[in-house]
Amino acid sequence: MQPFTAKTCTLPVERILFRRWLGKVKYNKRMNENQGGIAINREDNWFQLDTAANLYPAIVSYRQVSIFRLCCTLTETIDPEILQSALYLTLQRHPSFNVRLKRGAFWNYFENNTNVAKVTEETGSPCQLIELKQNDDFLFRVTWFRNRINLEIFHALSDGGGGLEFLKTLVYYYLNLQGKCISTDGMIRTLETKADSEEIENSFFRYYNPAVNKPQPPEEKALHIQGKALPMNHLRIVQGIIPVDQALALARSEQASLTEYLTAVLFKSFFAALPADTDPTAMVKISIPVNLRNHFPSRTMRNFSFYVYTGIRFQDRELPLDQLIQQVQSQLREMARPENLQPRINPDVSYTQNAAMRIVPLEAKNKLIKQVHRLVGEDLFTCSLSNLGAVQLPESMLPFISQFDFTLSSSERIPTNCSMCSYQNTLVITFVSNIEERTVERTFFRILAEQGLEIKIDSNEN
């Protein structure tokens, strides 16, 4: 089979124009009729927030933006007009993103947003608070910079898995409207495959099983790093770009998965960043989001993940890396067992089903959630390490895309977070931080470099 190249894959101009015209027709048609099985794009449609999403509107602030960012770097400079058209089509395919957040008497809810989402050029710092009024009430933002498309999503709307599906559709339509010869190969959700109710379901409900009940031991509080805040709520991104084959070979040499290996390295980095007089019995804890779609079959575009915690005490900071890896490995594998995952879903769902909780007015509920989050939410971990995994795309799209990256946001209590994803042979590990100190990032990448990895460092700060 002849390999796809960018040059051979571009259509003649008249076919490109026809395709763009067809895109507009499809868009107008969708605006006037219902979307397949569900009528979500109709003005009077609405749905409730999913179980995990209820948290985010209650705690959001300038210092706790609860946003994550997915970027796709193409091989050519972005054409904003085509990106705008692609966004129209993508929103038609993913109606659960075409919503605005409204306050009911007892719960928040989403209803169809009649505004038009606009793409803008990226300026300033990434992952800044989405001001709803200025963003036409949308809970996500699509920006571009040179040859990169950025998608920043408020966590109430979706999680990394849902966001990635949205970005893949957006990039597909962008390339399609540009006239590239690409096909979906069943890997991209486009308007040809209709959105069904399963894509907007709250999968936590589907897998809620009160019969499985296992009391959860109380989580221990974690150590936190502190530093001098960057001015103006700026966030610093430091990315390490590493060949996937080298990273995998390194992890396998320790009989560990990549996440397990990098978690152990992250522990080392936090031990280096904490002051020497830290209480030796206290724990550094890393929270690792688990994509529940991998364990409970679901096609939902909304939140369907939760966190597991892995912790190592400060007194064990001098342990060699291989022993840290073993500890991380045993903790993670124990928590990721299906019989341990199911009982974790139940408390989250039962809180929203609790009769007493349901009749509490929204304002009081928000205050309560905020207090609980302040007291226990972020005290339980030092940092997150979110691995989105390998981004899979149809072969015909590969020549036009050079990199994917995934970024979390930080908060006052958790100033530094780590996330990663891979595409082809490129692993991008992203640190986001709102403090001036860079010990964690520096130690992390130095350890990896010492192991012989070829690392390229990129940053939004000089």
Next chain:
Amino acid sequence: MKTCEACRLTVQTAGKTCVLCGGPLKIQLPDDFVPRYPAMDSGKKPKTKFTLLARIFLFLSIIAGSISLLINVLVWQGFAWSLIVVGGITIAWVLIGVPLMENMNLNLMLIFQMICVQIFIVLIDMNLGFPGWSLEYVYPLLYIAIAIVVAIFTIIYRMAWRDFLVTVMIMALYGLTPLIFISAGWVKVLWPSYAAILAAIFLSFGIAIFARDKFGKEFNKRMKF
């Protein structure tokens, strides 16, 4: 291509120092660097809602209110006129400040302002010995004026009916308050109050005839528990 010898890493940057350790970078190849991120300070600065001008006006308002209170107390003539001044300043803030500072929906903002003005007028009336003109004329006639505007807005901005329908309902209920004044015997001139009640009934019928289904759906989703 630049490398940091301390970190033993390749660093993509326009700067001369390593982004991790701040040490000097060694340039290995001619620099063809293209920044992958916009400059950090290139974005719009976050707007503070309370600008300097607003702060100056707030300060002046407090000074004016306090001075009038002080003079009123020092030169007491059996009449608390300073409360009218303080109330007037407060109402000015409500009328001008609320539309500037709040992201309220148009109808809700009008209703909020109407209630503030009504309270203010009733307080002035009470301060003057309660001749009753506030409840007899101003309260119901102001209500009718706002009810007409709210109804017009709801018809004009049909796309936003989801937001406006509830405000029409609030207005319809609020229009029944003159019944309390009539039954308590606080008002002697009755026709403005009756006119306000009639306007409220019209609004209710308007919802019942033109938007019953929509109102039902709206009510359901807002009250879902």
